[in-house]
Amino acid sequence: MIQRLPMTLIPSLYILTLQVFLPYKPGVDFGPLNQTVVGSVIINFECRQDTDIIILNMNDILIKNDSLKLGDQDSNKSLDVEIEEIDDLKHILKLRSYPSMLKGRNYTLLIHYGTRVRAPNDGGLFLASYEHNGEKR
Numbered sequence: 124m125i126q127r128l129p130m131t132l133i134p135s136l137y138i139l140t141l142q143v144f145l146p147y148k149p150g151v152d153f154g155p156l157n158q159t160v161v162g163s164v165i166i167n168f169e170c171r172q173d174t175d176i177i178i179l180n181m182n183d184i185l186i187k188n189d190s191l192k193l194g195d196q197d198s199n200k201s202l203d204v205e206i207e208e209i210d211d212l213k214h215i216l217k218l219r220s221y222p223s224m225l226k227g228r229n230y231t232l233l234i235h236y237g238t239r240v241r242a243p244n245d246g247g248l249f250l251a252s253y254e255h256n257g258e259k260r
């Protein structure tokens with residue numbers, strides 16, 4: 124099912140930090156962390172329509188509910204956010220906020236995640252779209 128929905132979340136800024144455990148020469152051993160990356164991404168976005176759903180593109184990342192934080196930039200209040208769905212085939216990560224995000228407000232999403240070392244253009248985590256409150260399911 125492919126469907127075009129109006130843009131509701133408009134990202135304005137991504138900040139990525141990565142720590143790479145790549146054994147780059149003989150004798151370097153990160154143990155079980157060999158070939159892994161731990162990172163975090165901060166995404167600022169503007170909400171153009173009330174919604175409780177955030178959809179991100181992701182590729183092969185490990186993520187947990189407690190690695191997520193969502194805040195309202197205007198009130199500095201944090202919202203509860205949790206993983207609604209991970210679709211590894213479509214590379215989609217769907218998050219749900221409580222309460223809903225409100226039209227006209229800016230939000231900041233912080234995600235800590237883990238992944239494996241890969242080709243540079245082969246992964247990541249990016250805000251993909253938007254879905255209108257109630258329009259899904």
Ligand SMILES: *[C@@H]1O[C@H](CO)[C@@H](O)[C@H](O)[C@H]1NC(C)=O
Binds near residue numbers: 151
């Ligand atoms: C990590 O990589 C290094 C270098 O390739 C290797 O010597 C070491 O055995 C690896 N460690 C593990 C736990 O896989």
Ligand SMILES: *[C@@H]1O[C@H](CO)[C@@H](O)[C@H](O)[C@H]1NC(C)=O
Binds near residue numbers: 196
């Ligand atoms: C939110 O936090 C920022 C930076 O800490 C501060 O400048 C601002 O006044 C705060 N806003 C409210 C509504 O508390």
Ligand SMILES: *[C@@H]1O[C@H](CO)[C@@H](O)[C@H](O)[C@H]1NC(C)=O
Binds near residue numbers: 186
């Ligand atoms: C995240 O929390 C929701 C609600 O508590 C739960 O349904 C879901 O299974 C959790 N997902 C993960 C990956 O922990």
Ligand SMILES: *[C@@H]1O[C@H](CO)[C@@H](O)[C@H](O)[C@H]1NC(C)=O
Binds near residue numbers: 135169197227228229
């Ligand atoms: C939200 O962020 C956008 C882009 O940075 C900015 O133009 C806008 O004024 C912000 N809105 C509020 C309510 O702070």
